[in-house]
Amino acid sequence: MAAIPLQRVKRPATGRRFLRRPSLGRTPLARREARWGLIFLSPWIVGFFAFTFLPMMASLAFSLTNLTLAQEEPLQFVGIRNYDAMLHDTQVWESIGNTLRFAAFNLPIAIVIPFVVALVLSSPSLRASGLFRTLFFLPYVIPFVSGVLAWQGMLNIETGWVDGVLRLIGVQDPPNWLQDPSLVYPSLIFIGLWGIGAGVIVNLAGLRAVPTELYDAVHIDGGGYWSSLRNVTLPLMSPVIFYSLILGIVDVLQYFLVPLVLYNGSGEPGGTTLFFNLLLYKTAFGYQNFAYGSAMAWLLFAMTLAITLLVFRSARRWVFYAGER
Amino acid sequence: MPAHPFRPGVLLTAFALLATACSGSSATSPSPSASAAPSVAASVAPSKGPATVPPGGPVEIRWYCCLGGGEAPAQKKVEDQVVKDFNASHPNIHVTFEVVTYEGNVSNEQLATELQAGNGPDVVGPVGIGGANAFKGQWLDLAPLITKNNYDLSGFPQSVVDIYKLDEGQVGIPFAIYPSALFYRKSAFEEAGLNEPPHKYGEKYKKADGTEVDWTYDVAREIAKKLTVDTNNKDATQADFNPKKISQWGFELQRDDLRGTGAYFGAGSLSSGPDGKSVQIPDAWVAGWKYMYQSIWTDHIDMTGPQFESKDINPNDYPFFNKKLAMSENFLWSTYGLPAVDDWDMAAIPAYNGTQTSVLNADTFRILKSTKHPDEAFEFLTYLLGDASEALLTTYGGFPARTADQASGIAALQKQFKNQVDWQVAVDGADHPDNPNFESWMPAYNESLSLVGSGGKYLTRWTTMPGLDMDQEISKLKAELQGIWNKAH
Numbered sequence: 001m002a003a004i005p006l007q008r009v010k011r012p013a014t015g016r017r018f019l020r021r022p023s024l025g026r027t028p029l030a031r032r033e034a035r036w037g038l039i040f041l042s043p044w045i046v047g048f049f050a051f052t053f054l055p056m057m058a059s060l061a062f063s064l065t066n067l068t069l070a071q072e073e074p075l076q077f078v079g080i081r082n083y084d085a086m087l088h089d090t091q092v093w094e095s096i097g098n099t100l101r102f103a104a105f106n107l108p109i110a111i112v113i114p115f116v117v118a119l120v121l122s123s124p125s126l127r128a129s130g131l132f133r134t135l136f137f138l139p140y141v142i143p144f145v146s147g148v149l150a151w152q153g154m155l156n157i158e159t160g161w162v163d164g165v166l167r168l169i170g171v172q173d174p175p176n177w178l179q180d181p182s183l184v185y186p187s188l189i190f191i192g193l194w195g196i197g198a199g200v201i202v203n204l205a206g207l208r209a210v211p212t213e214l215y216d217a218v219h220i221d222g223g224g225y226w227s228s229l230r231n232v233t234l235p236l237m238s239p240v241i242f243y244s245l246i247l248g249i250v251d252v253l254q255y256f257l258v259p260l261v262l263y264n265g266s267g268e269p270g271g272t273t274l275f276f277n278l279l280l281y282k283t284a285f286g287y288q289n290f291a292y293g294s295a296m297a298w299l300l301f302a303m304t305l306a307i308t309l310l311v312f313r314s315a316r317r318w319v320f321y322a323g324e325r
Numbered sequence: 326m327p328a329h330p331f332r333p334g335v336l337l338t339a340f341a342l343l344a345t346a347c348s349g350s351s352a353t354s355p356s357p358s359a360s361a362a363p364s365v366a367a368s369v370a371p372s373k374g375p376a377t378v379p380p381g382g383p384v385e386i387r388w389y390c391c392l393g394g395g396e397a398p399a400q401k402k403v404e405d406q407v408v409k410d411f412n413a414s415h416p417n418i419h420v421t422f423e424v425v426t427y428e429g430n431v432s433n434e435q436l437a438t439e440l441q442a443g444n445g446p447d448v449v450g451p452v453g454i455g456g457a458n459a460f461k462g463q464w465l466d467l468a469p470l471i472t473k474n475n476y477d478l479s480g481f482p483q484s485v486v487d488i489y490k491l492d493e494g495q496v497g498i499p500f501a502i503y504p505s506a507l508f509y510r511k512s513a514f515e516e517a518g519l520n521e522p523p524h525k526y527g528e529k530y531k532k533a534d535g536t537e538v539d540w541t542y543d544v545a546r547e548i549a550k551k552l553t554v555d556t557n558n559k560d561a562t563q564a565d566f567n568p569k570k571i572s573q574w575g576f577e578l579q580r581d582d583l584r585g586t587g588a589y590f591g592a593g594s595l596s597s598g599p600d601g602k603s604v605q606i607p608d609a610w611v612a613g614w615k616y617m618y619q620s621i622w623t624d625h626i627d628m629t630g631p632q633f634e635s636k637d638i639n640p641n642d643y644p645f646f647n648k649k650l651a652m653s654e655n656f657l658w659s660t661y662g663l664p665a666v667d668d669w670d671m672a673a674i675p676a677y678n679g680t681q682t683s684v685l686n687a688d689t690f691r692i693l694k695s696t697k698h699p700d701e702a703f704e705f706l707t708y709l710l711g712d713a714s715e716a717l718l719t720t721y722g723g724f725p726a727r728t729a730d731q732a733s734g735i736a737a738l739q740k741q742f743k744n745q746v747d748w749q750v751a752v753d754g755a756d757h758p759d760n761p762n763f764e765s766w767m768p769a770y771n772e773s774l775s776l777v778g779s780g781g782k783y784l785t786r787w788t789t790m791p792g793l794d795m796d797q798e799i800s801k802l803k804a805e806l807q808g809i810w811n812k813a814h
Contacts, residue, residue: 069437070462089812158629159637179631179789264429264780269789271782285434287772290441 063295069288082295092296095276096303102275103252106189110248111241114199119233121200122207133204140197148261151191152178178262181270188258188273199244206240207233235320242319246308253304256281276300383419384701387446390424392432392456394688394721397661403720407713411705418701430780433459433771440695447702450690450709451501451721454488455582455764455778457691459771465692466494470703480727488687488762500689500710501723503657504754505579505589506671507545513573513651517551517560522652522672524750526681526757542590542616545652545675549575549626552651561625568625575626577644577653578617579684580633583777583784584763587613588684589654590677592759595777595806596767604807606799609677614787615795622791630788645669656686657751660722664741671750674757683754684763688723724751769813776806 038045066078086092120126121133139147154160155177163174177187214232223231234241259265259273265282267274280300284293388408390396395404401424408422423446425432433456439445440463457464471478478486481499489497507522514521520531522540529537530544538544552575553561560566561575579585584595587610597605620627628649632638638649645653646662653659654674663669674681690709692702709717718725718734719741725734735748767773776782783802787793 069441069460072462152634153636156631156635158631159635176631176789260429263785266775266780266782266785268782268785270786282775285437286430286775287769288437288441289772 059294059297062291063298065291067291067294069290078291082292083299085292086295086299091274091279092276092299094271095274095279098272098274099253099255099276102185102188102255103249105185106192106252106255107245107248109189110192110196110199110252111244113193114196114244115203115237115241117196117200118203118207119229122204133200136200137197139194144195144257145261147194148191148258151194152262155187155191179269181272184269184272191258202244203237203240206237210236238319239321242311242315245311249307249311250304253277253300253307379417383415383417384698386418386420386448386698386701386705388420388422388448388450388690388705389436389446390422390432390450391427392436392449392452392459393427394453394658395451396424396426400661400720403716407709407716411708411713415704415708418705420705436460440693443695445693445695447696447698448690448692448705448709451688451717451723452691453686453688453764454762455774457496458764458766459774461766461770462493463694464493464496465694465696465699465702466496467498467692467703468495470699471495471498474703474707476707480729482726482728485687485726489689497689497691498706498710499687499726500714501687501718501721502726502755503686503688503723504751504758505654505656505674505683505685506750506754507652507654507674508645508659508663508669509652509672510645510648510650510666511668511670513552517548517651519548519551521670522548522675524670524672524747526673526683526753528673540673540675540681542675542677545576546616546620546624546626549620549652550624551575553624553626566625571625571632573649573651574628574644575651576620577627577650577655578613578620579654579656580617580784580788581779582763582774583614583781584610585684586617586784587611588759588763589613589674589682590616591680592682592761592763594761594763594765594767595773596765602768602810604803604810606803611799612677614799618787618793618795621788628788630785633788656684657724658686658688658722660738660741661720667744669744670747673750674754681757682759683757685755685758686764687726687762688721689726724755768810772809772813773806776802776809 063082064077064079066073066076066081117136121129121136123129126132154162157163157174157176157179160177162177163171166174175183177183210233214236215228218228218232254277255275256277259267259275259278260281263273265274265278265286267278276296277300280293280296283289283296390404394400404422404424408420411420412418425435427433436445436449437460440460445463470476476498478498485499485502486495489495489499509522511521518533520533522545523530528540530540530548531537550561552573553566553571554573555567556570556572557565557567561568579589587593587607590613591607591609593607593610595604595606597603617627621629628638628644633644638644639647641647641662643653643655643659643662644650645655645659646665648666674683690706692699692706696702714725714727714730715733715737717723718730719737722738723734725731731752735752738748739746774781777784783798787795787798
């Protein structure tokens with residue numbers, strides 16, 4: 001089928017230029033294509049509607065009620081009472097603080113380390129790069145809970161090999177990685193690095209897409225490695241970094257599994273691991289307060305959306321799309 | 326093409342949303358009329374199913390386990406067999422057995438989710454007093470079914486029947502009781518040159534020099550130091566004892582629930598005041614918690630949290646199962662892990678302030694109020710409490726609540742072990758229970774457990790952090806708990 005030519009359309013209101021395909025809705029062929037497109041998309045649409053959209057709307061409705069499992073009071077519409085209660089709930093604010101503090105440590109590392117590893121793995125001077133790629137990706141295929149339990153054993157102050165090695169080299173009192181409040185975030189971040197395989201793969205794919213002619217141009221201009229990195233690699237990788245950043249923000253705001261497995265959701269040591277999503281889960285399913293838990297879920301959604309929109313807005317300043325004019 | 330192609334979609338969405346919201350709430354909010362429904366159904370439906378398969382096929386009954394016990398592989402084998410036998414002998418009912426692990430409170434949270442979704446099981450158990458309190462208001466009042474089926478309760482002590490008689494009705498029929506005892510390894514005492522602890526409640530302890538003293542927690546601490554040994558075979562009373570290289574600990578307190586840990590020092594309840602909404606920590610519990618903290622961090626006779634959690638030191642739930650302990654306070658259900666320990670026996674719980682308290686667990690099976698088949702569920706329940714009870718009690722390590730079955734229950738328990746065990750200790754322990762029971766109802770039950778329950782904040786904190794000021798810690802716990810209770814009202 002012949003490609004439909006692109007047309008330049010000028011919008012007088014803004015004066016900005018857009019590339020737009022001519023309308024497809026009027027020809028029988030276009031309608032047939034659209035119909036088949038919808039048919040192929042329908043499993044996802046139905047799934048999204050049934051398992052994401054409807055539960056979301058149901059949780060919004062729940063958040064405006066006094067729904068609990070015990071339901072000691074009659075079920076009733078309470079308006080924004082649950083949202084108002086959250087504003088005065090110190091535990092909610094503490095958990096948001098914990099989440100943001102952890103995000104401040106974790107996010108840069110979760111973005112930078114996979115990028116650096118991908119840079120090393122794509123280096124032409126690295127031998128057996130296929131082997132290293134496999135080794136870095138391998139932990140990702142192991143169920144994360146198993147990985148967390150393995151790390152729990154390794155970081156155990158009594159019998160873990162990490163402190164065992166430290167004792168061997170003369171450290172009398174090795175750190176209590178998982179119970180010392182000042183060490184717990186570094187330890188959690190360290191455990192999180194276990195699963196960077198997917199991030200490395202994304203970065204590797206991005207690096208492969210950088211045209212080698214651009215590096216040649218830098219060399220011809222007398223630039224070295226750092227110049228290539230700054231002027232070619234980073235700008236062309238910025239969409240990938242942006243993508244990783246967005247996913248990283250969503251992931252870290254929903255941080256949940258590791259503290260649940262390691263600390264049974266107790267928030268220990270010293271309340272440092274009571275993250276917002278964990279408190280949400282405990283409130284809804286542990287304390288059986290579904291209405292308040294739903295309100296917390298919507299607060300999490302709003303926070304995630306707000307931060308993501310801010311990052312999207314900032315993207316105009318630092319994300320470079322090669323095809324963009 | 327219509328001018329507003331999405332209008333029907335919007336209407337459909339709104340309808341679906343309303344339908345979802347309404348079905349969710351109506352299925353899970355037990356309004357007075359909804360809660361009465363099963364009882365009504367129970368009073369009109371036939372008490373026994375037909376001996377043959379009904380035209381629509383057998384009634385499906387779901388048995389949900391495990392809110393505390395019953396998930397060990399050996400136990401599951403027995404439970405599977407019970408279900409198989411029941412299904413073979415009751416063609417009108419088909420029971421499905423569902424095991425969800427108690428680890429990490431998973432079974433509790435999954436049951437809450439199923440109930441909220443209107444997809445709850447029919448029969449739940451074995452479930453203890455605490456496990457059932459987590460679902461207060463969800464249990465079916467069995468009284469109409471007991472009456473209709475002429476189920477005989479006279480074989481149980483009335484006091485045990487009354488445990489399950491709550492403001493919600495008769496929510497359970499007694500099944501198993503688990504008194505506590507001091508489990509100990511004879512060889513550890515022999516190696517240390519110590520006499521074994523007394524088996525009879527009120528009996529004195531005979532020290533190595535022959536003098537007799539009251540069997541108290543202070544005495545238990547002293548002998549526990551002798552029984553705590555490092556890798557160089559030095560005990561905790563010796564100057565060159567190395568607490569960082571302990572190979573055997575002297576005395577493990579029950580640490581599943583801080584309320585239980587406290588109750589071994591004396592029965593009590595956190596709930597006080599005319600409305601039960603004021604937190605009052607019993608003095609005996611304060612003493613018990615301080616004793617535990619000192620045992621872990623000062624005397625080193627008890628394991629720290631990381632030691633207890635280490636799969637190298639404690640691979641099988643409790644370190645006594647792995648011969649890492651000389652003495653361990655625990656419930657009778659912990660016998661499931663003891664076949665590998667060939668020289669264990671039971672002794673009386675030590676006294677605090679002149680009182681010996683054998684903290685009690687009591688399990689049974691319950692029917693959920695949301696069941697659609699109360700009669701068939703009751704038929705299965707009575708099978709569990711009747712024909713299947715011996716096999717189940719044996720695998721759970723429980724004493725039969727039915728008085729007439731206790732002798733055969735002990736014989737069945739003994740069959741599991743090569744060493745002769747003094748089961749009379751447990752029988753006597755049942756006469757020294759904690760009353761009120763440590764798992765009794767308290768406001769905001771589930772949220773309160775996040776502080777004092779299994780894996781709760783303060784238990785984790787006290788077993789992992791040395792150098793804490795326990796008076797300050799207990800004050801903080803009290804204030805935090807009161808905050809939760811205030812919020813709940």
